[in-house]
Amino acid sequence: MPPRETIQRTAIREAFCKADRPLSPREVHDIASKRVPRLGIATIYRVLRELIEEEYLTAVELPGEPPRYERAGKKHHHHFRCRRCGGVFEVHGCPGDLRSLTPRGFRLEGHELLLVGLCGKCNG
Numbered sequence: 001m002p003p004r005e006t007i008q009r010t011a012i013r014e015a016f017c018k019a020d021r022p023l024s025p026r027e028v029h030d031i032a033s034k035r036v037p038r039l040g041i042a043t044i045y046r047v048l049r050e051l052i053e054e055e056y057l058t059a060v061e062l063p064g065e066p067p068r069y070e071r072a073g074k075k076h077h078h079h080f081r082c083r084r085c086g087g088v089f090e091v092h093g094c095p096g097d098l099r100s101l102t103p104r105g106f107r108l109e110g111h112e113l114l115l116v117g118l119c120g121k122c123n124g
């Protein structure tokens with residue numbers, strides 16, 4: 001039986017729609033608990049697991065930190081991590097074909113690219 005659409009689930013889904021960037025469980029909690037007071041972090045983790053199983057969310061694995069989550073099914077894209085606030089944002093551009101960087105005799109199958117620096121708020 002699919003999970004009931006509780007106010008907790010609704011608030012968590014809305015957090016992802018509103019933020020439109022990868023969120024850590026803590027960030028989800030900060031956003032969603034504004035709508036649903038007394039929302040516990042354990043509930044956040046449980047609902048995140050459900051939404052991943054339902055393929056509503058997918059994990060974003062960045063080096064050196066626990067996974068964040070974003071809406072599943074997005075087109076190929078990259079991320080920008082702010083070194084001051086720790087926020088991760090979506091980047092829509094892509095340098096494209098990186099075969100020119102690939103060592104001789106290697107076969108390139110994909111790439112991961114993380115931009116780092118200061119976000120607009122922290123740079124302001």
Ligand SMILES: [Zn+2]
Nearest residue numbers: 082085119122
């Ligand atoms: Zn920032």
Ligand SMILES: [Zn+2]
Nearest residue numbers: 076094095096
């Ligand atoms: Zn790319």
